[in-house]
Amino acid sequence: MQVIVLGGGLMGSSAAFFLARRGASVTLIDTGAIGAGATVASFGNIRRTGRNLEQLPLAHRARALWAEAERLLGRDVEFRATGHLRLIFDADGLADMRAYAEAARPRGLDLEELDAETLRRRFPGVGAAIAASFSPQDGSANPRLVGPAFAEAAARLGARVLPHTAVTGIAATDAGFAVDTSRGTLSAEVLLNCAGARGKEIAARFDEEVPLTIHGPQMGVTEPLPHRILPVVGMWSRDHGAYLRQVERGNVVFGGGVERVPVAPETGLARADPARLPAQLRKVVRLLPALRDVTVIRQWSGSEGYVADMLPVMGRSHTTPGLFHAFGFCGHGFQLGPGVGDAMAELILSGRCETPLAPFDIGRFAA
Template identity: 70%
Template sequence: MQVIVLGGGLMGTATAFFLARRGVRVRLIERGLIGAGATVASFGNIRRSGRALEQMPLANRALALWTQSEALLGRDVEFRATGHLRLIFDEASRADMLRFADAARPLDLALEELAPAEIARRFPGLGPTAIAASFSPQDGSANPRLVGPAFADAAARAGAEIVAEAGVPDIARTETGFELSTRQGVFGADVLVNCAGAWGAEVAGRFGEAVPLGMHGPQMGVTEPLPHRILPVVGVWSQQSGAYLRQVERGNIVFGGGVPRLPVDESGFGRFDPSGLSRQLGKLVRMCPALRDVAIIRHWSGCEGYVDDGLPVMGGSATTPGLFHAFGFCGHGFQLGPGVGDAMAELVATGACETPIEAMSIARFAA
């Protein structure tokens, strides 16, 4: 069996890596640079709290792989299980957290509920006006600029062929599988795995599978380096757009959220919108007042695919034998990445997946 994985972000590189580890002949084709799409624009959050319950088994599978990432990949991608603290500022959000905690407990996620005094004792300087918080001690973060290339390099060492800067391919169905014509050559395969991110719906549409997906960009930023004081990833339970931040070991504060997602222009990327900055920074200061006078040194955005029902598309095609999908992770796929790659490799190689992914099937849009 020859497999082409289309897309060189975290989902695609992880899928290629785990396929190669299974001894499958695999070629990864990326239109641009490896890891330079939604992955590199990501916050780097590895969280299970607040995640759709349908994804929790996959998130648990992914977390187990994140803990092994340095051994698997042969390099440090800065995975740190520092814990994930989510501050709560209103009673409706506290009730939402408690409902989620009850539902997630049977799915192997135990959230700690923290009162204000406990927040102040364990995390001084964070959320001084919060009425409560949740804490997930096994979650954390990793470096999104390192992880895509690390998976691609490890896949190559395991026998995969990596084809970057291939441009947008022309995809044709053949009697024996698929043929992709790119600016790096023409490639054939028995199996095609669509990991094309925000462009995954276009690929699916070529095979008669319509997916309601929109493209949006996150609004991200980073501060000057500061003394290292913030250990966990910090977010907010909110029914609106919650902000989030984390401090990297070099001292910079990476932040995002708190404002609506950005539109994507003709370049295929979102553009930073300064009009929302004051609102975003106000939410950051509410989480950590010490950031009030800190300098911001860079902003960025990217392009992420958002499916209308909030769940990604993952699994086999409903129309075309040999076609598989893993795209549209709605801005919260980073944590899932290794689990997606491992599950997709299992599905392609064996025809089954031990982790339940049926809720994410593309067949849900067939009607």
């Protein structure tokens, strides 16, 4: 089977890899560099804690694949199962954590509750939280490495990878699809829409409207410091919770804490807002007070697609045979990436998927 994958972020590149691994003839197209969109702007969080419960089966599938990433891809993408620690500062946060833990347990996610004394003994230096949750098998990976690693591994399996390729037209044909590009017209039986924030535009070409808006995360990184923070650290919060992790070279990457930045729809470019940094850092320092006097060396952002119900679009088109979608991951897609690629490859090539995808079906917007 011939498949064209539109979008070379983590979703598209992993789909290209798993499709090629299952024997499909794959062409992966991106208008920019592979993995240079929302993927590279990501925090790199491999987090199941707090995720929408309907996403947990997909998140478990993805977590198993993250553990195999180095073997599958032939290179280290810096996946580390250092754990995910989520601090609680008030009664609302404690109630939310306990309710989530109870609901997630029968769905395969066990969260450990830490009281204040245990938290400070096991994780000295964290902020003055009243409690925390800990998920020991979660962690992080390097967003700058993983998209290109999947694409390179797909190419070794025979996939054609076309970065910096403009798409000027897409049409359904009797044989499948014709995609007009700056490299000529490409054809395939199947078209997989992994175009991220631009996925809405491709779906609309086939009369499928998705209520998606584009926003950007407010990300930053500090100067290198002695490496002392093992887990990813976040917070249970009903407003904008901050999060951070320390990479092995010592820098502390952080995000959240403030509203996401706007993105110009005509360009798709997102810029971090320096005016929001003080409010963001107040929450970051609440997580880890020792960062109070540390220098921030860089800020960045990127275009992310947010669907109105905060669930992604995944599965078959309802209007066009051979068209499939996997986009709109609402800023929470990095952990899901390998699971999305594997699930879509299974669905496209076998007609079924062992992971339930019905909650993400594009047909939910038809009314």
